[in-house]
Amino acid sequence: ALLKKNKKALLILSGGQGPGEDITEGEAMARYALSRRVPPEKILVEKQSRNTRQNLEYSRELMERTHPRVAVVTTSYHVFRALLIARRMHLPCKGFGAKTKWYYTLNALIREYVGYVSLSYRLHIFVLVILSGLLLLANILPRYLH
Known part of the structure; x- marks a missing residue:
């Protein structure tokens, strides 16, 4: 649909070949696009x-x-993390999500959560340290104020 709206656009179909796959992801998507008359x-x-x-x-x-x-x-489910990575690469872009079969949802969301945490672990550690420090102060400070 995006390609039909943008006549000058090109499709860059990206993805390598994983274990147990007969062809690369890029090639599989290209075959699909050709079957859809692209x-x-x-x-x-x-x-x-x-x-x-x-x-x-x-x-x-x-x-x-x-x-x-x-x-x-x-x-x-992957659009958010893909756009975060693109932003870190200084590649301005818009994201569009394709429909996903319902039975992939739980596994996909867990995978994306782990992926997001691995991308932003420094921020999470920083927040945990600050909150731990504030909690420690909240427990120690009242003893010295009496």
Whole structure:
């Protein structure tokens, strides 16, 4: 739908090949796009990436313009983290979530939560240290005020 609205746009289909997979994720998406009648000249395939950060890095290398308008399309539960990673890479973009089968939801949300915490663990540690310090002060200070 985004491609139909943006006639000059290209699809960069990004993803490497994991264990037990016959083809790369990029190639699988390209085959799907072709089956949906997307013209081959609109498709670029990136096949080396192993994670979201690499998806964005390697896809950026395929972009023709210095400051392209970028839309990241991923599963609905993954959009937030993908945009966080893009922001850290100084890659301004918009995110769009694709529908996800309901039976993937619990596993996907747990995976995304762990991924988010690993991205922001320094912030979480900082907040925990500050809260622990405040709690400690709240327990010690009343003893000295009497």
